[in-house]
Amino acid sequence: MPIYTAPTRDLQFVLHDVLEVQQSGLPGHDEMDPGFTEAVLDAAGKLASDVLAPLNSSGDAEGCRLENGVVYTPGGYKQAFEAMREGGWTALDCDPDYGGQGLPYVIGLATGEMFAAANMAFTMYQGLTHGAYSAIRTHGTDAQKQTWLPRMVSCEWTGTMNLTEPHCGTDLGLLRTRAEPQEDGSYLITGQKIFISAGDHDLSQNVIHLVLAKAPGGGEGTKGISLFIVPKFLLNEDRSVGERNAVSVGSLEEKMGIHGNATCVMNFDGARGWLLGDLHKGMRAMFTMMNEARLGVALQGYACAEAAYQNAVAYAKDRLQGRAVTGIANPAGPADPLIVHPDIRRSLMDQKSFIEGARALALWGAHLIDRSHNGDAEAEGLISLLTPVAKGFLTDKGFDATVQAQQVFGGHGYIEEHGMSQFVRDARIAMIYEGANGIQALDLVARKLPQGSGKDMMAFFAMIKAFCKEHGDNPRLANDFVVPLKSASKDLQAAVMFFMERGMSRPDDALSGSTDFLHLFGHVALGFMWARMAVAATLALDEENPDEAFYRNKLLTGRYYMQRQLPMTVTHLARIRTGADPVMALHVDAF
């Protein structure tokens, strides 16, 4: 069975040494002293390791089942979900007005990493509820908030997002689900939705579906779409769970992974629902939650990689195979452990340097969301720009990292016994859902890059420029971090220039390079994170009695990223500069 150990020390490093959350001047953040956050992370980590992780393989093997219209989750899920609720983990960063603990989102994300790493399929039940909670809290009326939120914060009721239909996912303008207004102000919802994660299950008393549908008079395309609250069970006057609504599970999807999560076909047959937010402005309501939801998926990408990496390390230290080329390392044994071999070490360093950089980016993103919730417009612009980068890059690279971790096991990685196949199969979905990564690249190039005449992009470059100026003369940072960051950042600027010059007249020129641009940006973002971590590490090493090995290892891991990963920006730029010609040259019939 795969192991999982909570990376509390690394999370603490990012929270305090790098982001300095306690000093950020945000409401509630001043209470985030290292002792407090360590206690929170330790407790969450214990739940992740002791309760969630042991159910990961078994949940994958058992999967969910649909019997007589009722969905059952794998054995042990109910007890584990109860433990999540009782520990208050579902309420951590929720509004105290509805029973939440009111902690910053950045702490919620840090605990979320551990839960997702330990058991991604299981953690989705809570994750989707949090998304629905955010939507209702942002767009709901006071009455709606009072009605739905308290029991969603506690996860007595869970939530879903119902967007996709059989013929459309990305292009929601095509959707067919209808909402018929009733005299009492409610609507009757009719249509079929597919790929509904946590669509139904036995973990909660009620499931609160948020459903995109078309109400009369909204016009064609996405303009006519509204968002509705459609509960599985209608509520009685006293808000207790009442009669069943006309919503049912058509079937469960058979998937490549996340078997522990029930992916449902949902049938709405005149189900009663209530408008959430403004009529015909459902897409806007959806989009306000996107940054948070997409950052949550970005997190899954590197969290899965972290869990897979930990197991690859354990195997590489344990498995004896061959001898070190530089001399026998384990004379007492019949062979040396795998970890002595440079190519294994290269693989582990690829994984480790990615994961730690990704963690910093995700937590920085969460902190930017905390800032933006506090009215910081620059933070809001930045996170809006960085969200598709984090979602696309961290899930693409997170998947690659799970494949590398699996490879360390050789043939033992391909059989299901060690759980490495599951990490790969689970991580794969993060590249697809919450907007497939090609859509993230489109969002980045066509929407986020030009928004506000490129001010967010310029703010990002200004930040890197200021950083390089501040630390360019520091001999401990200059060659290993500042120089490569500057060089990679120049590649990113050159790509932006190319898009500006060519994209206006020939939009295909920009869109042909969109995925390369997202990855180029991702590398620069992780390079920036590593440079910031390096500054934090050198400062910490100057303190009295530092945890010397920890901080030196950060510098060495960061240097690896700068030297061996960051040079990818050159290739991405070269590809982007070829424009649309090579990409679009073939006639459709030639494929």
Add this chain to the structure above:
Amino acid sequence: MPIYTAPTRDLQFVLHDVLEVQQSGLPGHDEMDPGFTEAVLDAAGKLASDVLAPLNSSGDAEGCRLENGVVYTPGGYKQAFEAMREGGWTALDCDPDYGGQGLPYVIGLATGEMFAAANMAFTMYQGLTHGAYSAIRTHGTDAQKQTWLPRMVSCEWTGTMNLTEPHCGTDLGLLRTRAEPQEDGSYLITGQKIFISAGDHDLSQNVIHLVLAKAPGGGEGTKGISLFIVPKFLLNEDRSVGERNAVSVGSLEEKMGIHGNATCVMNFDGARGWLLGDLHKGMRAMFTMMNEARLGVALQGYACAEAAYQNAVAYAKDRLQGRAVTGIANPAGPADPLIVHPDIRRSLMDQKSFIEGARALALWGAHLIDRSHNGDAEAEGLISLLTPVAKGFLTDKGFDATVQAQQVFGGHGYIEEHGMSQFVRDARIAMIYEGANGIQALDLVARKLPQGSGKDMMAFFAMIKAFCKEHGDNPRLANDFVVPLKSASKDLQAAVMFFMERGMSRPDDALSGSTDFLHLFGHVALGFMWARMAVAATLALDEENPDEAFYRNKLLTGRYYMQRQLPMTVTHLARIRTGADPVMALHVDAF
């Protein structure tokens, strides 16, 4: 259910326009006129599309099962295997002395691509038999060949390779299976082998295991290893199948993919076996088959990608989502097909340009094996050098291509219904078995590169240099093909120089860059293949009444590879040049 269409035209192009097999002066090749090979490929393609492909999804879903010691393959496999046998496909490139048809290996590989693409798990039963056939044919005594080969050529009996044990796969020196010599010259084999593909099943009357084991007096490590023929059923005097040997299936592995192939734990409990080849020289006997076996796995990598690509194309043409940024392409429909979008086109071009380049490399490799069988030492050296490149690069990139094809389907790629998940899960094993790709990289850098003082590598460079000289002034080829090939080849030479300068004194410096070197080499090899295909296409376009669209598309697809894939060599070289420092800097405890 996924579709599969045999790429006969593309195979014919490589065989005749590029490799000019008929003019190669090899025995038997002069009969390979285009009409003949087309007939062979058409017939094989029909079997692949009509019989094998329809069993791919069902075989994956059903898997193999072990009941009372008997292994059953999925429904339809027996009939399909019968069809393979009856069509003579198992005997195609086998020795006529044992019932084979004596066709060149290059044709065997071309048909093999189609079989593997249509149903990889199924085709492995024949593939492993072919490997065992080759081993016995090369190392067996006349009596052994007469005894075993005829029914293996016909696949009435199938074969296996028994190498891996629970505690060792790569490091076979550690293996524990013992061979006790008997007075009659036979041996009794005792031990446990794992991961034995096609180890047992219901498709043949007998299973001929080739088993690596240690016989007394051989010394420690790999030196003491011998290879034995151990049949499932012993033979009677008249060579008919007799009593059961003491070999049994312990269990079937649950795997990520290739569910239709029975991956067995094999228990040898004093099973009777006969020495194959020289005593204590089993490793050498294994290695003589390696080039062929590894090229067969390389083929699986791009064959899986081809099948996945075909389905991605069909989906991209069919699925309506969004509108082309350059203007509506499908005014009659509610949206445009996916294929209008540049990022989808980029993904399809990545897949297509890789697959066609990979096909050329694999067929060239097979042709080099045909040459080496005919005593061509340069060809033997070249294929020995190229084998780890083809195996590692085509399976790594082939897997990536299946992931890209799956991504085109969005959420529909993640559910099992469309078969895209299976292509990814099946392709994954090719990176692992027949020597994990890290081992291929090690073999390349530590063994193949320096062998004969680097003469094979020099021969490869000389070939590229001559090519560039010959075609550098051709205006239709220079900028698009020759210039980028020359540049990429220089990167490869620079990497070789780095290894030569540093690798002797610090072997870790070379081994830390081994995987990057393999990929750098792979890109140059595919770039060379594309340049050769471009030459063939321009020559064909000069003929009267050429198939103009076909050849122009070759040039455009090749140009894509040169412009958008080949620039990866820059990044690989940059990584290699960092040497071992960043890779080996962390203490083992820091992981």
